[in-house]
Amino acid sequence: MTDKETGAMRDAAQAMFDEALADQRHEFGSFFLSRFLGMRIAYENDSCIVSFEVKPPIYNPQGSLHGGVLATALDISMGHLLNHRVGAGSTLEMKVQYFSPARSGLVRCQSGFLKQGRSIFFLQSHAYDAAGETLAHATSTWKLLKK
Amino acid sequence: MTDKETGAMRDAAQAMFDEALADQRHEFGSFFLSRFLGMRIAYENDSCIVSFEVKPPIYNPQGSLHGGVLATALDISMGHLLNHRVGAGSTLEMKVQYFSPARSGLVRCQSGFLKQGRSIFFLQSHAYDAAGETLAHATSTWKLLKK
Amino acid sequence: MTDKETGAMRDAAQAMFDEALADQRHEFGSFFLSRFLGMRIAYENDSCIVSFEVKPPIYNPQGSLHGGVLATALDISMGHLLNHRVGAGSTLEMKVQYFSPARSGLVRCQSGFLKQGRSIFFLQSHAYDAAGETLAHATSTWKLLKK
Amino acid sequence: MTDKETGAMRDAAQAMFDEALADQRHEFGSFFLSRFLGMRIAYENDSCIVSFEVKPPIYNPQGSLHGGVLATALDISMGHLLNHRVGAGSTLEMKVQYFSPARSGLVRCQSGFLKQGRSIFFLQSHAYDAAGETLAHATSTWKLLKK
Numbered sequence: 001m002t003d004k005e006t007g008a009m010r011d012a013a014q015a016m017f018d019e020a021l022a023d024q025r026h027e028f029g030s031f032f033l034s035r036f037l038g039m040r041i042a043y044e045n046d047s048c049i050v051s052f053e054v055k056p057p058i059y060n061p062q063g064s065l066h067g068g069v070l071a072t073a074l075d076i077s078m079g080h081l082l083n084h085r086v087g088a089g090s091t092l093e094m095k096v097q098y099f100s101p102a103r104s105g106l107v108r109c110q111s112g113f114l115k116q117g118r119s120i121f122f123l124q125s126h127a128y129d130a131a132g133e134t135l136a137h138a139t140s141t142w143k144l145l146k147k
Numbered sequence: 148m149t150d151k152e153t154g155a156m157r158d159a160a161q162a163m164f165d166e167a168l169a170d171q172r173h174e175f176g177s178f179f180l181s182r183f184l185g186m187r188i189a190y191e192n193d194s195c196i197v198s199f200e201v202k203p204p205i206y207n208p209q210g211s212l213h214g215g216v217l218a219t220a221l222d223i224s225m226g227h228l229l230n231h232r233v234g235a236g237s238t239l240e241m242k243v244q245y246f247s248p249a250r251s252g253l254v255r256c257q258s259g260f261l262k263q264g265r266s267i268f269f270l271q272s273h274a275y276d277a278a279g280e281t282l283a284h285a286t287s288t289w290k291l292l293k294k
Numbered sequence: 295m296t297d298k299e300t301g302a303m304r305d306a307a308q309a310m311f312d313e314a315l316a317d318q319r320h321e322f323g324s325f326f327l328s329r330f331l332g333m334r335i336a337y338e339n340d341s342c343i344v345s346f347e348v349k350p351p352i353y354n355p356q357g358s359l360h361g362g363v364l365a366t367a368l369d370i371s372m373g374h375l376l377n378h379r380v381g382a383g384s385t386l387e388m389k390v391q392y393f394s395p396a397r398s399g400l401v402r403c404q405s406g407f408l409k410q411g412r413s414i415f416f417l418q419s420h421a422y423d424a425a426g427e428t429l430a431h432a433t434s435t436w437k438l439l440k441k
Numbered sequence: 442m443t444d445k446e447t448g449a450m451r452d453a454a455q456a457m458f459d460e461a462l463a464d465q466r467h468e469f470g471s472f473f474l475s476r477f478l479g480m481r482i483a484y485e486n487d488s489c490i491v492s493f494e495v496k497p498p499i500y501n502p503q504g505s506l507h508g509g510v511l512a513t514a515l516d517i518s519m520g521h522l523l524n525h526r527v528g529a530g531s532t533l534e535m536k537v538q539y540f541s542p543a544r545s546g547l548v549r550c551q552s553g554f555l556k557q558g559r560s561i562f563f564l565q566s567h568a569y570d571a572a573g574e575t576l577a578h579a580t581s582t583w584k585l586l587k588k
Contacts, residue, residue, distance in 0.1 A: 068219025095242035246556040262540040362513025389536035
């Protein structure tokens with residue numbers, strides 16, 4: 001990286017870190033990792049929406065949004081919807097298909113139920129870029145935790 | 148969280164952040180996100196090993212390692228192996244199955260090829276906890292990038 | 295099984311076999327396996343619809359539609375859509391999530407594109423029972439074959 | 442197809458059908474579909490092995506083993522292992538990655554546990570061709586049925 005890119009990376013990272021520490025909650029809706037990654041979590045009709053800005057500190061070595069960060073956002077969108085509508089669960093499995101790389105702008109993950117069982121739940125989530133193009137799609141299987 | 152937990156979270160996060168900024172590389176083997184998450188990347192025989200310590204800043208709201216962080220480590224272990232042995236690729240899809248939660252200790256992800264094609268590659272990776280128990284398993288499909 | 299069930303199984307199987315041999319085509323739209331399994335393949339707007347009747351000869355040992363037969367129908371609905379709209383491809387991977395067992399009645403699998411690339415295509419398909427309940431959901435990744 | 446190919450298809454199909462009707466069991470180890478597809482089910486150490494011969498009646502329209510039939514064999518190898526070692530279960534989800542097409546010869550699917558839980562089980566299975574090359578790999582998640 002050039003000195004300028006290194007400086008921009010450092011500034012972006014510092015802002016992410018300050019945001020993470022600006023709040024001390026560790027609960028559904030806001031926790032250290034969600035704040036550090038700049039993820040805003042909201043509910044709309046039958047879905048949970050997780051949105052965040054793509055920035056160099058969450059790039060992969062090839063200079064685009066790391067697939068693991070996108071997987072994290074998709075996972076949060078599904079786990080939060082399950083918790084919001086039914087109760088806390090644990091992910092048995094998740095599959096993500098990646099369609100295009102993202103280098104900047106707001107990414108928005110919108111989840112929904114594929115099927116609600118009694119103890120097993122099936123969800124999906126779409127990730128969209130700022131232009132509304134689909135970046136990725138996830139499906140997952142969850143087990144409701146005993147109260 | 149108690150004040151003590153909040154203090155411990157803040158200290159752990161500060162150490163992660165310092166580690167991330169201690170180096171300015173952004174390349175395979177060391178990049179901002181890998182350093183922030185404390186991930187060490189090494190190659191051994193036919194696999195790539197990504198290891199990291201489970202700490203509160205990478206917890207989910209329920210107080211155990213976030214599945215998205217584990218997915219990130221598994222993804223890195225597979226993408227780095229492909230890059231190391233063949234060349235840089237992009238993930239077409241990845242599936243992770245989660246077996247048990249992890250709350251502390253070193254996690255170790257070890258990847259390998261399921262099949263090497265000409266332009267399409269299939270990989271897997273196992274995540275183990277410090278006691279050697281399998282925490283998760285991932286499979287993925289990659290497309291080699293044109294040089 | 296009772297004698298009556300055995301007789302019904304035999305009759306159903308004979309009808310399936312006769313249907314398979316009533317035509318000699320082996321091409322997209324009609325091939326031995328699709329005819330034997332009683333699968334009708336049609337195109338509607340942006341999807342391909344594969345429908346078939348659930349009968350004892352396609353049961354699993356537990357007495358409901360075998361998951362492999364449902365996977366076959368979902369696969370056909372996606373591969374035929376790709377062939378119809380773009381060209382023949384090969385499945386790199388497919389994941390099926392199973393929501394409920396089916397014991398009788400018409401099953402209908404309806405596919406669609408998640409994303410169309412240049413050489414890589416992402417599709418999904420939903421399986422519905424006669425009452426319109428979702429039985430299963432599949433996602434898949436395809437590589438277009440060179441002409 | 443040529444007349445000769447049509448005749449060979451008819452003969453192979455008749456043999457499959459006769460095999461399916463030669464036995465009236467419908468249980469784990471032998472059921473109509475497993476016999477029709479020529480699948481032999483055996484247990485060896487910690488795995489279940491499902492083997493069958495690739496023949497034109499189980500081809501896809503492109504003239505190689507249908508992915509749905511291979512998925513069926515992989516599914517059987519995992520579901521039978523679970524039933525043999527623990528008890529009958531239902532598939533929550535299965536993912537299959539396809540490495541190479543098969544046109545003839547014996548295919549052998551060998552399953553194993555990835556992780557055994559209390560009610561949730563994770564399995565995998567490899568499919569090999571007659572030369573020992575890996576054709577496909579499956580992972581799946583199962584829920585044990587209540588007795």
